[in-house]
Amino acid sequence: MGEAVGSAPSVAAAPAGQRPGRVLKVVFGLDCAGTCSYCALKTSNGFPRARHARLDPALAEPKIREVAEKYEICGLEVGAGETFDQPELWEWLLALNARELNVPVMAFTGGLSKQTPRVLDAIAASSAPVLLLFSYDGRRSERNSANWREVEAAFRAMKARLSVAPHVTLKLTACVAPRDTRHLKENFLSLLDLDPAPFAFRPLKRSFNDSEREEFVKQLAAFLDEASNRG
Numbered sequence: 634m635g636e637a638v639g640s641a642p643s644v645a646a647a648p649a650g651q652r653p654g655r656v657l658k659v660v661f662g663l664d665c666a667g668t669c670s671y672c673a674l675k676t677s678n679g680f681p682r683a684r685h686a687r688l689d690p691a692l693a694e695p696k697i698r699e700v701a702e703k704y705e706i707c708g709l710e711v712g713a714g715e716t717f718d719q720p721e722l723w724e725w726l727l728a729l730n731a732r733e734l735n736v737p738v739m740a741f742t743g744g745l746s747k748q749t750p751r752v753l754d755a756i757a758a759s760s761a762p763v764l765l766l767f768s769y770d771g772r773r774s775e776r777n778s779a780n781w782r783e784v785e786a787a788f789r790a791m792k793a794r795l796s797v798a799p800h801v802t803l804k805l806t807a808c809v810a811p812r813d814t815r816h817l818k819e820n821f822l823s824l825l826d827l828d829p830a831p832f833a834f835r836p837l838k839r840s841f842n843d844s845e846r847e848e849f850v851k852q853l854a855a856f857l858d859e860a861s862n863r864g
């Protein structure tokens with residue numbers, strides 16, 4: 634639910650005299666060094682043409698103020714692609730938020746951007762609550778089977794860096810591709826081993842055949858048993 638600079642809103646009307654609440658999606662750019670086969674962004678029409686587009690703060694700031702006059706901005710969602718590759722835009726948005734909006738911020742990251750330390754410094758220094766969703770599908774997953782050691786090390790480093798920033802919440806989030814269903818339990822256990830806390834997951838918007846759906850349910854049940862045994 635939100636208002637991206639340029640998209641049409643779709644939620645219930647606000648009480649009389651109040652502006653309707655909106656989460657504002659701020660898109661820094663579209664690019665990402667990742668190679669996920671299921672990437673909706675990279676498989677979308679026009680991506681090759683638009684991949685190098687970047688948000689221009691001088692153009693975006695007046696638009697954000699315009700939206701803030703029309704709606705009660707109750708949060709910022711930063712997108713798309715790997716936003717950590719744009720540290721200067723993170724610094725700009727967090728400063729604008731501290732000055733004018735002071736609302737919670739949410740974003741995804743794959744954790745492997747070379748600019749991660751600089752972005753984490755800006756996030757740790759920001760005054761507003763930040764929710765960071767760290768995308769990791771597990772050790773045997775289509776996405777991370779080749780780089781899980783690097784990704785897990787990046788997560789541990791991020792968690793350590795943010796341990797001094799109580800206003801920042803770092804959570805793991807996983808996607809499940811049809812081919813991942815046979816390793817679902819092992820993949821989810823690798824997330825639990827990495828961070829013994831609840832994590833978010835979602836099956837990809839792809840067609841799962843009957844045996845993949847059965848395997849998904851079987852593996853998820855086995856994982857939940859194991860997780861509950863661990864308490």
Ligand code: SF4
Binds near residue numbers: 665674675713768
């Ligand atoms: S990390 Fe995200 S944006 Fe990058 S390729 Fe993977 S799914 Fe796409």
